[in-house]
Amino acid sequence: MVNRVKEVLGIEKPVIQGAMAFTSLSPLVSAVSNAGGLGVLGLGYMPKDASIAEINQTKKLTEKPFAVNAIMQEGIVEQADEVLTATKPPVVYADAMRLNGALCQKYFPRWHKLGMKIIVKASYLADAVTAEKAGADLVVVKGWEGGGHVSFESTMALVPQVVAAVNIPVVAAGGIVDGHSSAAAFALGAEGIEMGTAFLVADELPINDKAKQAIIAAGDMATAEVSYANDAPFRMIANNLSDQIKDLEATHLKAEAAQKEAGLDAKTIKMGMYQGDTQNGAIMVGQDLSLIKETKSVKQIIADVLQDTKNVLHSLENVEL
Ligand SMILES: Cc1cc2nc3c(=O)[nH]c(=O)nc-3n(C[C@H](O)[C@H](O)[C@H](O)COP(=O)(O)O)c2cc1C
Structure with a gap:
């Protein structure tokens, strides 16, 4: 069966590294994209020139698709639009605590014309529906378990509701860190996974080792x-x-x-x-911390989670019901 997440984004593995403000910058993003997933720059509230420099640096480090987050909020999205127009990254990752449909309708056609694919990060069913109506190519649905800003419904409850409501591919996020949680995401109807916390212990992420050890110890x-x-x-x-x-x-x-x-x-x-x-x-961080036991390369994190997902999915064939 064709995996639409890989197809739409032009990537080799159905794994997205979620935008992480002040954290997912060119070293991590390029490593994820080079490993076959989709790295996402978490530019957050970074000034315009620094954002452009970070995107250009990422382009130097990878020739594979990567994404840039754009906060869909009036007063903030205007700068993101200028940055995207100047740099034309392969993918935009539109995020907001609550999605503004009018803003999506205004900017998505522009960004499509510039050749970018559009991912929307949705924390609510209504946001996923709004995203599809506005022309998004794919929706990442993030549940309450996840790191970063918290939403209000669990991944378990939210993902199947969105899968039932939209036709664009759905990627699940929030609490996914190993083969079991990843296999569950596919069982819920997602066609790909997004992880944030799991990548915080990546060798390629230049944060303080004390922070990585705190994650491993938690x-x-x-x-x-x-x-x-x-x-x-x-x-x-x-x-x-x-x-x-x-x-x-x-x-x-x-x-x-x-x-x-x-x-x-x-x-x-x-x-x-x-x-x-x-x-x-x-x-x-997300709630999935206690399953993170060691630092690893990005390539290994992705390979392990996908291999374990396959093992879990195969083992389910033997479940007696
Ligand atoms: C340190 C950190 C910063 C984050 N910043 C953002 C952000 O700027 N924008 C966004 O859409 N999501 C943000 N997130 C959420 C991630 O993109 C991702 O959806 C989430 O981490 C997935 O859940 P998990 O941590 O359980 O894997 C952040 C997450 C973390 C851990």
């Missing part, structure tokens, strides 16, 4: 969801910082807490990921 129940005050909650390894944010939100009115939290993610990700301050900085 067990189950090790994450906290914080920053609900500004309606963009994110999941991180529970530590002093997550306790402080929870305390702030419990003792302040929402608007006051939101004001104090503005810009906190950018500052604390730097402390956690790059300076290795695992107690006072943020290490954004």
